[in-house]
Amino acid sequence: MLRREIFVTYMIVVLISLSITGIVTVKAVEKYFIKNAEESLITYANVLQSFLATELAEQQNPSIQFYRNIRELSKYIDARITIIDMDGKVIADTEKSPDAMENHGDRPEIKEAYKGKIGKSIRYSSSLETKMMYIAVPIKNGDRVSVVLRLALPLSQIGHLSKYIWGVILSSTLIGTIIAFFMSTIFSKKITKPIEEVAKAAKEIAQGDYGTKIPLSDPGEIRALAESFNHMAENLRKTIDELKEGKEKTEAILGSMAEGLVAVDNRCRVIMVNSAAEKLFKIKRDEVLGRHLLEMLRNRELYDLVNDVLENRKNVSQELKMITSEEKIFRVNIVPISGEKSSGAVAVLRDITDLRKLERVRTDFVANVSHELKTPLTSIAGFVETLLDGAYKSQDHCLYFLNIIKQETDRMTRLIDELLFFSRIETAGIAIKKTNVDLVEVVIKALSVLQTAIKEKKHKVNLDFPDDIKPVLSDEDSLLQIMINLIDNAIKYTADGGRIDISLEETSDHVVVAVADNGIGIAENELDRIFERFYRVDRARGGDVRGTGLGLALVKHLVKSLEGKITVESELGKGTIFRVYIPKV
Ligand SMILES: Nc1ncnc2c1ncn2[C@@H]1O[C@H](COP(=O)(O)OP(=O)(O)OP(=O)(O)O)[C@@H](O)[C@H]1O
Ligand SMILES: [Mg+2]
Incomplete structure (x- = not known):
């Protein structure tokens, strides 16, 4: 891409400069040629003028010999010669019969000559079908202009010359272009190669290959660029390694937590869950990330708590009953989090179902033991009372009640033995x-x-x-x-x-x-x-x-x-x- 741009620019510059040179040269040559032609025509005109002036002074009308002479001359200087009188009528011409020629009085160069100056004009001649240069000089008889001598030179030579020059320029342009083509190919390659290397390395880094290094080229801007690029890549690799390590550490810590952890953003979308939470709620991390908390857990109470934390940015700690695969009790701690770009909340859920169950078992156990001990004690107390009230007096009654009391004390003893047995096997195990x-x-x-x-x-x-x-x-x-x-x-x-x-x-x-x-x-x-x-x-x-x-x-x-x-x-x-x-x- 870059290579092509450099190449095209190069070529455009070469073509434009060659074209400008061509145009300027042709114009300069044309100007020079015209100036030269003009000067020589004026010189001829001046020579002819004195010659003609003497001829006209000697006799009123020029002789046949004079016409012959100017015709010779015309051939010699390669210019057409015309003599026009003060009425504009052509008196003599080296190419056409004067009678066949129209009046020339309105030609700009003639008009100038009538005023006693040298008249000049360049224009297209329809009769000759070419551009012509005209020079007209007045020929004076005393102070008065008597006739005008006009020399006309076809400028077709200039056209030829321009064509020739253009040809030279075009061929040199072509050669120049070919040379420029090769040069720009080589140069653009030389310029772009290191840049392409940088681009390639950047691409590799973008794809995660942070070990990439750009080979250092010759000293210069590109080398400086390559050096700072390598430096940047190295820094990037270090930073990414550090980030990775940090992330791995965090993940290991979160993964080793026994508590379920769920983090949400400020719109209550799940941004992180740890493996304990995955297990607790039978969810898959990849499936719940980015989803709404309610979609993941379908627990309105938890959602309300999280929302409360998100709104008031205050910690919340509460016990919650949640139905996962079975009913469970959780202690939920929710804290707001705020990062540089985003905020949210983290909920840590500790499963305290077993703890609560154990507590219940213990209180039930105490109640049950008390009950089991109280029953025989109540009946013992009742019978002792009856005995004290006088029943002891009858031997039969006395024996009967004492037997019952013995049964009850046996029961209590058995119970306590059993309790002792349990506490023993709990500490020492069963043989x-x-x-x-x-x-x-x-x-x-x-x-x-x-x-x-x-x-x-x-x-x-x-x-x-x-x-x-x-x-x-x-x-x-x-x-x-x-x-x-x-x-x-x-x-x-x-x-x-x-x-x-x-x-x-x-x-x-x-x-x-x-x-x-x-x-x-x-x-x-x-x-x-x-x-x-x-x-x-x-x-x-x-x-x-x-x-x-x-x-x-x-x-x-x-x-x-x-x-x-x-x-x-x-x-x-x-x-x-x-x-x-x-x-x-
Ligand atoms: N086969 C059974 N059919 C119905 N209920 C039973 C059965 N086995 C146990 N249970 C219930 O389980 C309870 C606990 O039984 P467990 O054997 O631990 O105590 P227990 O039989 O009441 O007293 P113990 O065995 O100490 O004399 C019983 O009280 C009873 O309610
Ligand atoms: Mg039993």
């Missing part, structure tokens, strides 16, 4: 002794422990065991405890004459024991709470069923220490299935 355990045997053992209760409630127990179940490497005591507790629950929470199905099943790496009943079932919202200590579904509904609510909490602990897992499925009024997954090894 595990792994042996090859036949699960069928464990189930049978558990059933035999519970057989009285089964009989009492007239339940029917179905066993479904595959023949080839292999022993598992596990702790027998723990497994027995688990089975007793699950079957005990099935017995307790199923109306008389119920049905209990116990099955064993083998998967690739687990043996699954399932205990199913067709009892009262558990409501869905209670399912994840039944494993808490002292948690019992609807105490009133339990009626006469006695329990402390520790059974499943223990089961959960045991299963965990065996590295297995437990699941529960239940439907109110239909029944419940507990499944325990025991690893084979």
